[in-house]
Amino acid sequence: MKRIDALRAIHDDLADCAVVTIMGAVAAELQSLGHRPNHFYLQHAMGLASSLGLGIALSRPDLDVVVIDGDGSLLMNLGGLTTLARYQPSNLVHIVFDNESLLSVGGFPTATSTGSDLAGIAAAAGVPRTGTVRSVEDFAGAFRAARAARMLSTIVAKVDAVGPSAFVTDLGLLENRYQFARHLRRPSA
Amino acid sequence: MPVSLTASSTIYAALKASGVRVVSALPETWLVHLIRMAEDDPEMTLVRLAKEEEGVGISAGAHLAGVRSAMLMQNHGFLASVNGIVSCAQLYRIPLLMLISARGEFGERDPWQTEGGLVTRHVLDALRIPVDELGHASEVAHKVAQAQTLAYSASRPVALLLTRDLMWEEA
Ligand SMILES: Cc1ncc(C[n+]2csc(CCOP(=O)(O)OP(=O)(O)O)c2C)c(N)n1
Numbered sequence: 001m002k003r004i005d006a007l008r009a010i011h012d013d014l015a016d017c018a019v020v021t022i023m024g025a026v027a028a029e030l031q032s033l034g035h036r037p038n039h040f041y042l043q044h045a046m047g048l049a050s051s052l053g054l055g056i057a058l059s060r061p062d063l064d065v066v067v068i069d070g071d072g073s074l075l076m077n078l079g080g081l082t083t084l085a086r087y088q089p090s091n092l093v094h095i096v097f098d099n100e101s102l103l104s105v106g107g108f109p110t111a112t113s114t115g116s117d118l119a120g121i122a123a124a125a126g127v128p129r130t131g132t133v134r135s136v137e138d139f140a141g142a143f144r145a146a147r148a149a150r151m152l153s154t155i156v157a158k159v160d161a162v163g164p165s166a167f168v169t170d171l172g173l174l175e176n177r178y179q180f181a182r183h184l185r186r187p188s189a
Numbered sequence: 190m191p192v193s194l195t196a197s198s199t200i201y202a203a204l205k206a207s208g209v210r211v212v213s214a215l216p217e218t219w220l221v222h223l224i225r226m227a228e229d230d231p232e233m234t235l236v237r238l239a240k241e242e243e244g245v246g247i248s249a250g251a252h253l254a255g256v257r258s259a260m261l262m263q264n265h266g267f268l269a270s271v272n273g274i275v276s277c278a279q280l281y282r283i284p285l286l287m288l289i290s291a292r293g294e295f296g297e298r299d300p301w302q303t304e305g306g307l308v309t310r311h312v313l314d315a316l317r318i319p320v321d322e323l324g325h326a327s328e329v330a331h332k333v334a335q336a337q338t339l340a341y342s343a344s345r346p347v348a349l350l351l352t353r354d355l356m357w358e359e360a
Contacts, residue, residue: 020250040253045277048246052277055250055258058234059211063254079239080246086237177253177281185255 001136003097003159004029007068009140013147014038014066018184020053021068022046024104025163026097030068032164035171037183043173047077050084050094056184057089063184064091064147071098071112078121084152085126093146094127094154099161107161122154129153191358197222199326200288200351203333204259209286210234211251211258213244219290219356220261227261241266245273249283257337259286264293264309265302267348274316274346284340284347286333291322291350296357313348320348323355 003026011033019039021027027041042049053067074081074096084094100113112118123130128151133139139157146153201223204212212227213236214220227235236247244260251258262270267289278285292299293306313320319339323329332349340347 018254042277042281044280045246045273048242048249048273048277051243051246052250052253054236055211055247055252056254057250058236058247059251059254059256059258077240077243080243082239083236083243173280174282181253181255184253 001134001139001157001159002162003099003157004033004163005136006097006139006157006159008033009136010143013143017064017066018056018060019066019068020049020056022049022070022073024167026068026070028164028167028169031169031171037179039176040180041171041176046073047080049073050077051080053092053094054080054084054087054089057092058087060184061089061091065089065093067092067094069094069096071096071100071110071118072102074118075110075112075116078125081122081125081127081154085122088128088152090150090152092152093143094122094152095143096154096156097159098156099159101161103161103163104167119154119156122156127152127154130156132156132158134158192219192222193356193358194222196326196329196355197226199329200323200333201226203330205230205232206330207286207334207337208257209259209337210256211236211247212261213238213247213258214261215241215244215266217263217266217290217292219263219292219351223261240269242270242273245270245277245285248285249277249281252283252285259288261288263290264305267309268305268312271312271316274318278346279316282344284344286337286340287346287348289348289350290356291352294353296353309350316346318346318348319343320350322350322352324352325355329355
């Protein structure tokens with residue numbers, strides 16, 4: 001499965017969520033499908049997208065938070081998985097696009113390419129719903145089921161190590177940050 | 190345990206008064222009372238971390254969602270958080286109130302704390318993080334409020350060092 005096809009399959013569903021992505025390729029892909037003010041692309045700080053999503057989820061139980069993580073990024077903050085599992089926010093779905101590589105910086109293989117199992121790690125950390133999916137259909141189904149379950153879920157989607165040729169978009173980092181914060185704080189959000 | 194309960198209560202009250210509703214923490218001796226206070230307070234969300242750097246993400250998320258937060262950690266936790274501070278809180282202009290216990294200063298008996306004591310202020314300065322010390326209970330409320338004000342007006346991290354004179358009562 002290609003990550004961009006997986007993103008396309010849930011792009012409509014994301015419209016009413018607070019979406020936090022990691023940097024680089026996936027941020028550019030989501031923007032290419034259509035940026036919205038409820039998307040925040042954490043363009044650095046590897047590992048912290050899941051922690052940032054947890055901060056939103058705990059601060060605003062009324063929001064549905066979707067974190068779009070990567071294997072390399074999650075491997076940098078495995079302890080954060082135990083924190084997610086400890087608080088188990090029912091309003092957070094944690095997607096990990098596992099392309100078994102650091103695609104955004106040359107495509108070098110991560111430890112998932114030699115067998116480390118992120119869904120297994122998440123389950124062992126205490127995340128109550130975990131699973132690995134390998135097709136766009138299964139991914140979209142797992143995402144919708146996770147939202148409906150209202151229970152913290154980590155969905156590991158195995159994807160091809162392919163992405164856009166460039167990652168810089170015309171959306172400024174601070175523009176994105178202030179737009180997102182304003183969006184979350186609007187009275188009806 | 191000779192960690193000052195009075196000083197801890199004063200600091201906790203100051204955090205509450207400055208609007209803090211989310212506290213992320215990784216324990217160390219000087220912070221035990223503060224963490225218990227956060228834990229026992231139904232108005233406070235306490236996030237227990239596995240590593241301090243996560244707290245930068247928690248605070249950034251809380252801020253973007255409109256909630257004030259603070260991080261409680263020792264100086265080695267601050268050192269463990271540096272990349273998150275630079276590439277999340279500073280890059281994205283997040284007001285971040287960090288309360289850092291200043292271990293390894295004069296009076297420190299634990300040999301393992303002493304290197305951290307030597308470098309903490311230098312690292313804060315290198316990161317251009319405004320820093321002040323909480324040295325006496327009488328200045329706590331004022332300095333916490335001032336720190337929070339600057340964090341918000343500058344949209345940046347600020348640090349308050351919790352000193353031995355404030356936190357530790359010699360038995
Ligand atoms: C602390 C740190 N080290 C290294 C980098 C460089 N870097 C940027 S993106 C990236 C790879 C991210 O990998 P992954 O999360 O798997 O996402 P992918 O690029 O594969 O989509 C790396 C290593 C960084 N941003 N921060």
